[in-house]
Amino acid sequence: MYPVHENYCEFAAVAEVVQCLQQPMALADASGKVLCVNQAAAALLGDEAETFIGELWPSWLESGYQGLYRELQSAADGQYHALQHGAREVQLRRVDGALLWVKLSLSFVQGLLPLFLVGFEDLSSQKAEVQRLTALAATDYLTGLANRRTLMEVLEKQWRQCLARRHPISVVIVDVDFFKQFNDLYGHLKGDECLRQIAAALASTLPSPQCLAARFGGEEFVLLLPGFNAAMAELIARQVSEAVAAIDIAAMGLPQGALLTVSQGIACEISGQFRTADAMLLGADTALYRAKREGRNKIILSD
Numbered sequence: 001m002y003p004v005h006e007n008y009c010e011f012a013a014v015a016e017v018v019q020c021l022q023q024p025m026a027l028a029d030a031s032g033k034v035l036c037v038n039q040a041a042a043a044l045l046g047d048e049a050e051t052f053i054g055e056l057w058p059s060w061l062e063s064g065y066q067g068l069y070r071e072l073q074s075a076a077d078g079q080y081h082a083l084q085h086g087a088r089e090v091q092l093r094r095v096d097g098a099l100l101w102v103k104l105s106l107s108f109v110q111g112l113l114p115l116f117l118v119g120f121e122d123l124s125s126q127k128a129e130v131q132r133l134t135a136l137a138a139t140d141y142l143t144g145l146a147n148r149r150t151l152m153e154v155l156e157k158q159w160r161q162c163l164a165r166r167h168p169i170s171v172v173i174v175d176v177d178f179f180k181q182f183n184d185l186y187g188h189l190k191g192d193e194c195l196r197q198i199a200a201a202l203a204s205t206l207p208s209p210q211c212l213a214a215r216f217g218g219e220e221f222v223l224l225l226p227g228f229n230a231a232m233a234e235l236i237a238r239q240v241s242e243a244v245a246a247i248d249i250a251a252m253g254l255p256q257g258a259l260l261t262v263s264q265g266i267a268c269e270i271s272g273q274f275r276t277a278d279a280m281l282l283g284a285d286t287a288l289y290r291a292k293r294e295g296r297n298k299i300i301l302s303d
């Protein structure tokens, strides 16, 4: 048993509890100097526990938190309780230089010396999972292109930016011709493969990282071209037709006679033709409808 002095905790007793905990934890004095680090915290930091003794624990964290800690210290003005805080998401730098997202909490323990418990929770697998799910939610499962939701979000954002900067912006809607017939003739699995090939062809024509290729739904795709006027968009649309024509039909196990073409409708906003991004998209859809009506495998620019 450790002697207990009224309400004061003994350093050794607190340190022993810290050592037993599964959660990464360090014990420090009021100046931030580390007195003890448990195994879980040492593993998180990336070295033997003894190597961290005597270090200032805020130095393990990114500079933003260090600044905040200094502010807390000056505001607390010796009132140790005021330094405490609950779980805060911060980045911790491991000994090997890698940055880890952690939840950090700081608790004051009234000891013979004032003591602080510094608790960590590793958030890296949580963050990686959120990143994976965010990417999944933004992507079309079949083709790997951006999905419709992402397209609409990016379109709204780029529409506003282009209008504010007085830059043109164009959209191209790309629709596979006679795709129902293609599915009926060669089966849905070949149809899926065909959509993947077309998606890859579209992605290959993207002229800059600001441009986006998305699956709009079914056998319909959209190219979003910020900064592109109608002539430039038409050039990209021609490249799309060429890239689709270059798809290796035989490699897909289809007969040589199998036809794969797309129809395209273009709309460009350059000086107030369309009031909204949706109206521009509708303009491209109307142009696409004309391309279909005029025989397919065509590119039509909205009036």
Ligand SMILES: Nc1nc2c(ncn2[C@@H]2O[C@H](COP(=O)(O)OP(=O)(O)OP(=O)(O)O)[C@@H](O)[C@H]2O)c(=O)[nH]1
Binding pocket: 142, 175, 176, 177, 178, 179, 180, 181, 183, 187, 188, 189, 190, 191, 192, 195, 217, 218, 219, 292, 296
């Ligand atoms: N294999 C496959 N087919 C799809 C998918 N999504 C939509 N389709 C098919 O795409 C076809 C679209 O048919 P329609 O809208 O009649 O258009 P179309 O036959 O291409 O005719 P036009 O557009 O007028 O040239 C339908 O048969 C859908 O089943 C998909 O994810 N995979």
